[in-house]
Amino acid sequence: MGRLGGFLEIDRQKTPERGAWERQRDWQELTLPSDERLIQDQAARCMDCGTPFCQMGEAWQKLTIGCPLYNLIPEWNDLVYRGHWREAYERLFKTNNFPEFTSRVCPAPCEGSCNANLPTEPVAIKSIERAIIDKAFEEGWVIVRRPKKRTGKKVAVIGSGPAGLACADNLNQAGHSVTVFEKADRPGGLLMYGIPNMKLEKWVVERRIEHLKKEGITFILNTEVGKAIPLEKLEAQFDAVILCVGAARHRDLKIPGRTLKGIHYAMDYLEESTKALLEGRAPKITAERKKVIVIGGGDTGADCVATALRQNCLSVVQFGKHERPPKVRRANNPWPEPPQIFKLDYAHEEAIARFGHDPRQFGISTVRFRGTESVSMLETVGIKVNEDGSLEEIPETEQSWEADLVLIAIGFEGVEKNFADYTDIKLSANGTILAPRKTFATNRPNVYAAGDARRGQSLIVWAMREGREVADIVNEKLKN
Numbered sequence: 001m002g003r004l005g006g007f008l009e010i011d012r013q014k015t016p017e018r019g020a021w022e023r024q025r026d027w028q029e030l031t032l033p034s035d036e037r038l039i040q041d042q043a044a045r046c047m048d049c050g051t052p053f054c055q056m057g058e059a060w061q062k063l064t065i066g067c068p069l070y071n072l073i074p075e076w077n078d079l080v081y082r083g084h085w086r087e088a089y090e091r092l093f094k095t096n097n098f099p100e101f102t103s104r105v106c107p108a109p110c111e112g113s114c115n116a117n118l119p120t121e122p123v124a125i126k127s128i129e130r131a132i133i134d135k136a137f138e139e140g141w142v143i144v145r146r147p148k149k150r151t152g153k154k155v156a157v158i159g160s161g162p163a164g165l166a167c168a169d170n171l172n173q174a175g176h177s178v179t180v181f182e183k184a185d186r187p188g189g190l191l192m193y194g195i196p197n198m199k200l201e202k203w204v205v206e207r208r209i210e211h212l213k214k215e216g217i218t219f220i221l222n223t224e225v226g227k228a229i230p231l232e233k234l235e236a237q238f239d240a241v242i243l244c245v246g247a248a249r250h251r252d253l254k255i256p257g258r259t260l261k262g263i264h265y266a267m268d269y270l271e272e273s274t275k276a277l278l279e280g281r282a283p284k285i286t287a288e289r290k291k292v293i294v295i296g297g298g299d300t301g302a303d304c305v306a307t308a309l310r311q312n313c314l315s316v317v318q319f320g321k322h323e324r325p326p327k328v329r330r331a332n333n334p335w336p337e338p339p340q341i342f343k344l345d346y347a348h349e350e351a352i353a354r355f356g357h358d359p360r361q362f363g364i365s366t367v368r369f370r371g372t373e374s375v376s377m378l379e380t381v382g383i384k385v386n387e388d389g390s391l392e393e394i395p396e397t398e399q400s401w402e403a404d405l406v407l408i409a410i411g412f413e414g415v416e417k418n419f420a421d422y423t424d425i426k427l428s429a430n431g432t433i434l435a436p437r438k439t440f441a442t443n444r445p446n447v448y449a450a451g452d453a454r455r456g457q458s459l460i461v462w463a464m465r466e467g468r469e470v471a472d473i474v475n476e477k478l479k480n
C-alpha cells in the first residue's frame with residue numbers, strides 16, 4: 001500500500017489546469033503536465049483498502065459506483081508510489097485499452113467512491129492514471145503488438161467510438177481479422193466529433209487509431225452500414241458483426257417557434273466546430289458575436305458553453321431543469337455513490353472568468369421561441385421537479401431572454417433514425433438495440449450490439465467495458 005497514514009498527511013492535488021481566462025483564447029488542452037514527484041505523493045495517499053470501492057464498477061440507479069473497467073487502482077497506486085512506473089503501466093493496460101482517453105475525460109466515478117472520501121478527500125486517481133499513460137508514451141512502453149497467429153475468422157465492427165475500438169482491439173489481439181466500418185470521415189466516434197478539442201486533443205485519438213492500424217485492424221470510413229452496405233451483406237462476408245453505432249438520435253424540443261433559423265442541436269454544433277478546427281476553416285454554425293442560449297444542463301451543454309466562449313460569443317446562458325445542487329451530499333446520496341453536489345465544470349469556470357457570473361440558470365424550462373425568420377427571443381417559466389420526476393411550473397415566473405443562437409442539448413433517444421430505418425434490428429422502447437447484457441446478441445444470428453447503442457448514452461468507460469465484454473463472448477464463440 002501507499003504510505004501509512006498518507007491520506008491524513010498529504011493533501012489531495014489534481015493534474016494542474018491552465019487558467020480559466022488564458023485557456024479560452026485557444027483550443028488546446030486544459031490540463032498541464034504533472035510533476036512526477038507530486039504524483040508519487042498523491043499515490044501515497046491510497047490505503048489499498050480491503051474492499052476497494054474505487055474499482056467496483058457497478059451501475060446503481062442512474063449513477064456509476066467505482067470504475068466500470070475494474071481498473072486495478074490500488075495496485076497501480078502502490079507501484080507509482082514506489083516509482084515502478086513501467087509495472088504500473090502494465091497493470092493499467094490489463095483492464096484499460098485506452099488510458100489516454102479515460103485519464104483526460106472520464107468523470108472518475110472511482111474517485112466518487114474512493115474510501116478516502118469518508119475521512120478526508122479521495123485519492124487523485126485520474127491524475128495518477130494520466131501520469132502513468134503520459135510516461136508510458138514518452139518512454140516508448142506503448143508498443144505495437146501484432147498477433148503472432150491469425151485464426152482465419154473475420155469480424156466486422158460497426159462504429160469506431162470507444163466501444164467499437166475496445167472491441168476491435170481485443171478481437172484483433174485474439175487473432176481474428178477485424179474490419180471497422182465508420183460512417184464519419186474520421187474514426188473515433190464521440191471521442192473525435194463529440195468531446196471538444198480542449199478536453200481531448202484530436203491527435204491523441206489519431207495516435208491510437210494509427211497504433212491499432214499498425215496492429216492489423218482495417219478501418220473503412222465514410223461508409224454507413226445499412227444505407228451504403230446492407231447489414232445482410234456483412235453477415236455473409238464476416239463470421240460475426242458487432243454493432244457499436246452509438247445512441248446519437250437527438251431529443252427535440254417540440255415547442256412553438258422551433259423551425260426558426262438559429263436553433264440547432266448541440267451535436268451538430270459541436271461536430272461542425274471540431275471539423276472546422278481540424279480543417280482550418282470557419283465553422284458553418286458559429287457563436288461569434290452572438291447571444292447564445294444552451295438548453296440542457298448536462299455535460300454536452302457545458303461543452304457547448306466552452307465552445308461558444310472560444311468562438312467569441314457576446315453572452316452565454318445555460319438552462320437546466322433541475323434545481324441548484326446542494327453544497328454537500330444529501331442524505332439520499334450517500335457514499336459510495338458519486339456526490340451529486342454543486343460543482344463548477346471547466347466551461348462554467350471559463351464563463352465566470354469572461355463574464356463575471358455562472359452561466360447556469362437552474363429550474364427553468366423553455367416554452368416558446370420567438371423571432372421573425374431567425375430566433376431572437378426565448379420565453380421560459382420556472383419549474384420544480386417533483387419526487388416522482390414530474391415537472392411542475394411555478395406560477396408568475398415567466399421570463400424573456402434575448403438570443404440569436406440556441407443550442408439544444410437535452411439528451412438522446414437511442415440509435416440514429418437511418419440505422420433503425422435501414423435494418424431490421426429490434427429496438428427497445430427507448431430506441432436502443434435490444435440485446436441482453438449477458439450475451440450481447442441481437443435478433444439476428446451472429447450479430448451483436450454493445451456500448452451506447454445497447455445501453456443508451458453513457459460514459460466512455462461503460463462503452464469500453466461493453467466493447468471488451470462483447471469481444472470475450474464473440475471470441476469464445478469463434479474459437480469453438
Ligand SMILES: Cc1cc2nc3c(=O)[nH]c(=O)nc-3n(C[C@H](O)[C@H](O)[C@H](O)COP(=O)(O)OP(=O)(O)OC[C@H]3O[C@@H](n4cnc5c(N)ncnc54)[C@H](O)[C@@H]3O)c2cc1C
Pocket residue numbers: 105106107158159160161162163164165181182183184188189190191194195199223224225226227244245246247248270299300303416419450451452453457458459460461463
Ligand atoms: C458532447 C458529448 C460529450 C461527452 N463527454 C464525455 C466525457 O467527457 N466523458 C465521458 O466519459 N463520456 C462523455 N460522453 C459520452 C461518451 O462520449 C459516450 O458514452 C461514448 O462515446 C459511447 O461510445 P460508443 O462507442 O458506444 O458510441 P459513439 O462514441 O457514439 O460511436 C458510435 C460510432 O458509430 C458510428 N455509426 C453510427 N451509425 C453507423 C452506421 N450505420 N454505420 C457505420 N458507422 C456508424 C458513428 O458515426 C460513431 O462514430 C460525451 C457525450 C457527448 C455527446
Ligand code: SF4
Pocket residue numbers: 045046047048049051052053054055073074077113114115116123125
Ligand atoms: S478506495 Fe481509494 S484509498 Fe481505497 S484502494 Fe481505492 S483508491 Fe486507494
